[in-house]
Amino acid sequence: MQTNDLTWMIGGEAGFGIQSAGHIFAMCGIRAGLHVFGNAEYPSLIRGGHNSDVIRLSEKEVHIHKEKLDLLLAMNKETLDMHLNEIVEGGGFIYDAEAFKEEVAAPKGVTGFNVPLKKIALESGKGDITRNTVGIGASLGLLDYDMTILNDILTHMFAKKGEEVVANNIAAAKAGYDFVKKNYGDAFGFKLKPLNKKIDRMLITANDAICMGALKAGCKFVAEYPMTPSSSILHFMAAHAKDYGVIVKHTEDEIAAMNMVVGAGFTGLRAMTGTSGGGFSLMVEALGMAGMLEVPLVCVNVQRPGPSTGLPTRTEQGDLLFALHASQGEFPRIVIAPGSFEENFYLAFDAFNLAEKFQLPVIILSDKHMAESVKSTEMFDTKGMKVERGKLLSQEQIDELRAKSEAALKKLKQETPADRGFNGASAEGNYLSVDNNFLRYKIEEDGVSPRTIPGMKGGIYRAATDEHDESGDLTETEENRNLMVEKRAKKLEGALRELPAPVLYGDKDAEVTFVAWGSPVGALKEVIEILAAEGVKANLLQITYMCPFHTKEVGEILRGCKRTIGVEMNGEGQLCSLIAEKTGYFVNDKILKYSGRQFTAHELKDRTMALINKKS
Amino acid sequence: MQTNDLTWMIGGEAGFGIQSAGHIFAMCGIRAGLHVFGNAEYPSLIRGGHNSDVIRLSEKEVHIHKEKLDLLLAMNKETLDMHLNEIVEGGGFIYDAEAFKEEVAAPKGVTGFNVPLKKIALESGKGDITRNTVGIGASLGLLDYDMTILNDILTHMFAKKGEEVVANNIAAAKAGYDFVKKNYGDAFGFKLKPLNKKIDRMLITANDAICMGALKAGCKFVAEYPMTPSSSILHFMAAHAKDYGVIVKHTEDEIAAMNMVVGAGFTGLRAMTGTSGGGFSLMVEALGMAGMLEVPLVCVNVQRPGPSTGLPTRTEQGDLLFALHASQGEFPRIVIAPGSFEENFYLAFDAFNLAEKFQLPVIILSDKHMAESVKSTEMFDTKGMKVERGKLLSQEQIDELRAKSEAALKKLKQETPADRGFNGASAEGNYLSVDNNFLRYKIEEDGVSPRTIPGMKGGIYRAATDEHDESGDLTETEENRNLMVEKRAKKLEGALRELPAPVLYGDKDAEVTFVAWGSPVGALKEVIEILAAEGVKANLLQITYMCPFHTKEVGEILRGCKRTIGVEMNGEGQLCSLIAEKTGYFVNDKILKYSGRQFTAHELKDRTMALINKKS
């Protein structure tokens, strides 16, 4: 009997609510106090293709689905064709022989539970639409779960659709439950047992986490164009626009989205856009604009497999080097790659602070696997989270700086021909231009200048994408150009000092060090445990900050490792390239995957062992 | 007396024909059989700013202007303010005290030649518009040049404008010439003496060279949107559209330009676009499309200083890493950086062959300094240049392949369910799909598939930006995805084998090795000579192929060098980063410049010596 450690899958046709059924089942885990991980795989079409949703429940934290299933709920024949051989010995599957119009032979050691899902749905659920709910009821019957919790979930889920729908679903679930209890009793070897203590966990996607982080950070403007798998950021923000006072604009394209975000940032709002690679491609020109204008903004690129349209609903980590170098010329940007659901929240929050403190664009690289998987996540601890707006001035601060600058300005006016702006740096302590405007691009020690926003009196300046002087007006002299290039570059030095350097996760003395970023990090944490059980000590170097890069620390750590393996979901090993560029260190091996699907823990373990065995 | 080694500058207001005057003077060098290099510096505005054009003439090949001037033709006062102190001892300047309304004091050792340019223009040239020509006449008077050659050039230049204009200019030039002869005699210490032998050199920009290379390669389609400093590619091709039968489209934007080029390439034309960084930013989405569809095309990025709008009329090498990684996901591209005017021709030609042989986009990275400077260049040797179209099939070849595939197809039709495309690789030797169409993406050893184009019978296929099977139809299986990713990647292996590896230029045993790309290469060749004269042996490693990269060869060469110095016109040392990424080798020092202006040879020498002296 295996209790509270289960991998359940529902599979069926696209368009038939597979994902919402998965969600209900996952919530059963949450309400039972269990850890949950759910991964949806679906093709890029609206109906008829094969959809599946795998939910893993456990008393320990889980980061990834398993390749083996304990219980499969097959809503159509194709599901069985594709997944029957993935069921573990001792596992089972639920199917509807009547509806499939055929009996199904169970593989050795696996039990088939024939349940007339359709018939029950029509009879007890008052319509075929409740068929998934019957299946969930049947699953929970086999698992011996507490139906009062399920009823509660169904009530909550279907409340918006009216009492009748709620009642039908509760009846459908019960009928499914009763059917298996009656026909199969307690024979199934897996059980779910709600834990006694109440645990406050959310069931969220990484996109949800980013949105919550953004809202917490005071994001007031979102412009986005729908693109899988980033659309749910737009949807989430739009749904909460009223409650949180956020302008959310579905724009005509990604070019407009990024350009609007720059406009909003210029006007003083914390602003964000989300997209996937193709949309990001259209944003790069305006990304450079933000770099030049020194406008803070946050851009989330939820990666999917490329090139081009690629595999829209699958996952990959193929945009790292692109994000690092996107747009012509050189300008500072911060590129962050969260490696867990929690990090998506905390780092999204940080991103807005960093963007304003260093007055630059911040790119968050996520990927479909995190963005659309669900995971049980502790409530975020928002205590101590502080909104920091850097050198954004208040009206009073402007007045003060202006007052202080008066004397300096007088002198300058005598020295500077009246018809020209400055060229190069103005006197220390002066923040006024010959036009009596504000020196928005004043050169200061750290490269960051005090910032005004439109509407502020005495804060007037011109933001220009051409090279400009401290006032923002155009000048082409070499002296000024050099100063401005250096000013902008300097901001990253400050940022690097502020960002935590990476450290090894796990045993210092490991035989194998994984080097990874983004969503494979979760899987690797499980792999490390699995390897430990097999007597192999492994640890992990997760890189979170891609730019600026902790060259020194990463180089030292890696050079101290016995055997390093880069693990990435792409074909080129882009993080490995970045590390080589910065440190000159080449990882010993790479485990790469570019099929559009996430690694599973066992796959990683096997590939790791193969490398170890090959080499030693 | 210094003969046939001269740096001459004309300076004046924008909009007053400074560049065409420079061109006339440069042609005087060409017709005298001398080597010529001319560099124009101008701000991003149409009139009134300061423009200057420096022409260097020599009996030896010249790649770059000098910082010191021998003779300055000042068309306005500002020119003197800015450039008087750049004149060598023994040099001189021509100015118009009457028009400037002031006398000018010559620096020590420099002679001022007061010539009433305006007055002469009005009197002899029948209008102020010939003032530049008077100045050229005066310059040539001081230099004792053969006026019959100048008359010839003027006749040729102004022929289109009518006989009167020609006559006026000839008269203006003569009057200027006579004035200085009469007033200043032969006092000036620099002379120009036409060589006796006739030498066939062209006076061209690198953009001209690219266009000639493209036309030679059979480029039949150009879609481009104007952007300094690439516009002259559009203009050149448009001017020759009729003569060479080329469709040249000035599009609504760069997005359309690149998308059209993909469409033209798909239809079987050799197609090209040109742009600068900002426009390239807008092209990256469609660049990825070309990668996915495996459509051959050539894209020229003539770099200018960024980020964003930056310094539109100046020079920089800031887009290398961007070009290497532009667009989401991973796909093969070839990135070529010509380092001389000649290379722009030959490599542009090659680019079209490479694009078709490997069915991928080829990016040529040039920069403003080459693109808009003029240089005397030997006529290109087109003997042996061969247009190679790779696996582009003729109708006969399609018929043949189809005939051969019949048997294989028959078998397949039995095996494959009729409603699905292939998944993964079809049988060897079969080129037909279940639809009886052509397997355009057939997986072959080298990753390159035989290619059909619309209109060909039996060649039908669907090109798709989604991941696709061999027939081009959509499929999402892991098996197919892996095969296709690997197929595309493989093409670069073949390309690398075909591209010549870099070699050291100059003394093998040098104390200093410069590592460079693009337009600084020319300057460095002069620097090596200058350093040799001072007893420092230097050589040069020019990198021409950025992707694919000759990792092994570059690593070996650099590791065998005594002291390496990366020389780049950018702030980050992007080639140095690329080398580090690929080889793990870090250059010892970098000489970077990001003021928007090209290195001069002496500046490079000084900075090199400073490094040598500091370190040793």
Added chain:
Amino acid sequence: MTLTVKDFDTCAKPDWCPGCGNFGIQAALKQALANLGIEPHKTVLVAGIGCGSKMAHWVDVYGLHTLHGRSLPPATAVKFANPELTVVVAGGDGDGYGIGMGHFIHTMRRNVDMTYLVQNNMVYGLTKGQTTPTSAKGFKTPSTPFGSIEEPLNPIALALAMGATYVARGFSGDVMHLTKLIEGAIKHKGFALIDIFQPCVTFNKINTYAYFMQNTYKLEDEKGYDAGDWEKAMAKARQTDKLPIGLFFKTERPTYEEQDPGRTGESLVDADISDIDVRPLMEKFM
């Protein structure tokens, strides 16, 4: 050449939702190509990205399935490169009237000889139901949960204002009628727009089959309607109580490609490029 719809069938079957309006459009296009007797290898079907654009895979001609919003520039280039090809473009309303708007306007200006079928379901199908530029004001979608607050655009009026030379609207629910419009469009020498009402049964519960049946009528059925009269066409385009379908306007003017100075013969694809002489060119620079 005598062809039937079968000649344009593919083995792969569309994966559109059952009942999707795109089935009718696909049928009409195949029928029109068959009726016109255009051999499959002489047609290129260019598409953007979206549910409707997938049609490029389900009509057995050369296909070019490009980027979201970018179908028209590549299609233009196909025609420029080889004017002997029949070029048909298909894409959604989001694709063509949203992100692709700039190209749409400029392609009309050029009067490139092609047929542009806009599968106008007034919703983003493939990304699951967000608002598009033709969605009704107040339309509630995941990106506009409180209702869209943008004025829907009028593609017919827009095309007329831009001087398009063949401006029509069809309805996927009337395949025969649509077939005729497509035939006319392909035969028309110049840019032909057919805006097609296409019910999205999954995500648009407002602009349904029933809605279009009730709210449309045929211009042909109106006595004396003259598709040569621009003002009348504009008035019809602006009608909102009922929505006309049919040919609004048609006129003739030279196509871009026939005026192109770079065009030497019929198709540049056949030009011999094996040894082009650039010596005369080089001599110009000496």
Added chain:
Amino acid sequence: MTLTVKDFDTCAKPDWCPGCGNFGIQAALKQALANLGIEPHKTVLVAGIGCGSKMAHWVDVYGLHTLHGRSLPPATAVKFANPELTVVVAGGDGDGYGIGMGHFIHTMRRNVDMTYLVQNNMVYGLTKGQTTPTSAKGFKTPSTPFGSIEEPLNPIALALAMGATYVARGFSGDVMHLTKLIEGAIKHKGFALIDIFQPCVTFNKINTYAYFMQNTYKLEDEKGYDAGDWEKAMAKARQTDKLPIGLFFKTERPTYEEQDPGRTGESLVDADISDIDVRPLMEKFM
């Protein structure tokens, strides 16, 4: 507040060619802002890239000099973020009607409250004289040495077809007239387009001052012209023998920003973001 043109002067002087039409536009804009008494720090002048767009540096208000063709989206965001600001946008015809076309159309649809001045010189000034979407057919330029073969677009007709709420045309040679149009546009609550004939003395030798003087007339001078009548406006927009200037059409409808569900008060810029409570949000997911 009483203001004069001087309050909008900058030390830096425009670097336009002597005689460039942009001088007139700059003068009119400054005069209009002064007349309306809008304090300099309450206006944002957003511009694209081009000769005309440089104006952002030569009117002493907040300036946002963006990218080629992209002035409208940032300008929209400025207005959305802080509706208390007066937003004026300036850019060339290439910028706005060429590369920026998509944004132009969609911004009109939204009826964002801003004034859009298009410096329409029918040529690319800053890149030295290529053809634009409004250039006459046959226009010879470096990119069209054999003459342009595209039909010029009609921005007024386009704006009318898109339902723009204030549609006008000015001429930089008549500063007084233009000033009034700009004043009207700024006062108008909604999107106001002013297409401005602006002679480029350097690169356009066809559409010169003389040309515009000879070929334009004022709508105000025409008896009984009613800017509330859409059909009449469209007819005037399509007139080609003579070119009307003045206010073609004006109507009222709600602006986008006043309907935005995310708007809580007047300007989000002043919102307190120091400690936003996301707990209720988190609880929804439990």
